[in-house]
Amino acid sequence: MARAVREAVGQDYELMFDVFNGWDLTYATEMVRGLELIGPGWMEEPIPSDRVNEFRKLRTVARVPIATGEHVYTRWQVKELLLRDAVDVIQTDPDWTGGFTELTKICALAFEVPVVAHGHSMLAALHVAAAQAPTTVPRAEFLIRGQETKQFFHDPIYRPEGGDVSVPDLPGLGIVLDETKIEGREEVTF
Numbered sequence: 086m087a088r089a090v091r092e093a094v095g096q097d098y099e100l101m102f103d104v105f106n107g108w109d110l111t112y113a114t115e116m117v118r119g120l121e122l123i124g125p126g127w128m129e130e131p132i133p134s135d136r137v138n139e140f141r142k143l144r145t146v147a148r149v150p151i152a153t154g155e156h157v158y159t160r161w162q163v164k165e166l167l168l169r170d171a172v173d174v175i176q177t178d179p180d181w182t183g184g185f186t187e188l189t190k191i192c193a194l195a196f197e198v199p200v201v202a203h204g205h206s207m208l209a210a211l212h213v214a215a216a217q218a219p220t221t222v223p224r225a226e227f228l229i230r231g232q233e234t235k236q237f238f239h240d241p242i243y244r245p246e247g248g249d250v251s252v253p254d255l256p257g258l259g260i261v262l263d264e265t266k267i268e269g270r271e272e273v274t275f
């Protein structure tokens with residue numbers, strides 16, 4: 086499957102693979118070796134992110150960058166990965182890891198390890214990215230299907246064009262609710 090994707094998009098297109106914590110160390114080692122010829126930009130969450138020693142072992146044998154972070158919470162868990170030299174890319178999510186402030190602290194902590202925030206709150210991640218050096222945050226994740234749901238009630242809806250998305254210049258995150266889409270809601274009394 087990976088080979089078919091590589092052949093379809095060509096050698097110059099960046100491909101990353103997301104395992105969503107699905108493998109153990111033995112299987113991940115074999116798979117990463119097998120995928121080297123495909124030239125992955127990174128392997129994401131090849132093993133559960135709390136297995137820091139296994140990440141370190143995998144990284145020592147892999148010739149592919151190893152990424153994790155959407156299920157890593159707060160700078161303290163990031164610190165463990167960094168201190169053990171266990172990861173090439175940090176992907177903490179602004180929602181899950183503790184918000185803007187914590188993600189910004191993680192950017193400072195990561196130093197030379199790039200931070201590519203997970204894309205649930207794409208607009209929050211985008212604002213943090215815009216405030217950091219491109220060497221610290223070289224890109225942000227955009228979930229092609231997920232963002233259609235998450236921005237359903239928004240106007241404007243932010244989507245990348247040619248891989249680039251502009252930082253909104255509206256107040257706050259740039260979220261404006263489209264009232265026409267939420268007219269049918271029922272009043273809720275607490």
Ligand SMILES: [Mg+2]
Pocket residue numbers: 103105129130155
């Ligand atoms: Mg992921």
